[in-house]
Amino acid sequence: MRALRLIAATVLSVATATGSRASDNEPAWRASALALVPAGYVAGEAYRTDPAGMTGYLAVDRSNSNDPRAPASVFAPRQVLVVKLSPDATRAVSAELKPRTDPARGNRDTTMSDPDSEESEYDKLQAELATRRDALPDGTEPCDLGAWSEDKDPNGLNVRAEPSVKARVLGTLPPPYRLKMGGSENTPEGGWLNEFRIIGFRDGWFLIEGAKPPGKDYEDDRKYPRNAPKPYAGRGWVAANKVGAAFANGGTRMGGLFQAPFVDAKWTPAKRELGGALDTDGGPRRLLACSGHWGLVESHDGVRGWWRSLCSNQVTNCS
Secondary structure: OHHHHHHHHHHHHOOOOEOOOHHHHOOOOHHHHHHHOOOOEEEEEEEEEOOOOOEEEEEEEEOOOOOOOOOOOOOOOOEEEEEEEOOOOOOEEEEEEEEOOOOOOOOOOOOOOOOOOHHHHHHHHHHHHHOOHHHOOOOOEEEEEEEEEOOOOOOOEEEEOOOOOOOOEEEEEOOOEOOOOOOOOOOOOOOEOOEEEEEEEEOOEEEEEOOOOOOOOOOOOOOOOOOOOOOOOOOEEEEHHHEEOEEEOOOOOEOEEEOOOOOOOOEEEOEOOOOOEOOOOOOOOEEEEEEEOEEEEEOOOOOEEEEEOEEOOOOOOEO
């Protein structure tokens, strides 16, 4: 686990800022290919044109990939629209939906180019996460994201044995906490939130573990009270609508959200809470689901989509 996070930190350090991807230089044939996308799918990037100029490849994803009731999976096989082109390679003549397979790339969520090897690094992280599926409860989508409890109930947030409000309560996560005396000047206005790792998702619930006492990582150990609230630190389920996080830099195009958890999926601009293009300053209005290192979120201006990498840092941004 520790090694995985170290690799992830390395990936983040070479992440791109706002900006351009292949969609900024899309081939001429893409516009006419959009009319050939089958019902139930949404077009993303035109990620490849064969050297002979006879065939183009258009990334497509399910139109409900950003629906929290049936979210897409970064581990699931994808489809591609294989497009027959005109002799001058400027127009789509016909198209066929096919499984997206490539002996060299498998189901990689990337375009043909990967100059900084960032997608290759995420391939490795994703493959490692996939091996954990058997160790998770049946039907659980593997995830690896930082997050916190946003529940202000004085009794704390229940951590349950199963993803159900009727399941046994294993323990609780305390509400926001503020030291009575001598607390850090960085203490958030509402108090320190209880941080943890999200390791899975199922049916509107997050599987979490490793909860930490609220604010302990940010306060002086010598001043942190012994009687401070202690969260349940084991593995258990919490309702997704009680969980929040901050945007971290996952090396994707900033300024918006993706239709599906892939970097060549359809991309839509979105705004931060105080305005301006979405970036690592702040977090989403809601965290809805997760898959791998991606979180399905809703931005403060109401855009719903996927963002790669979320963290639980309450003092600085996660760039």
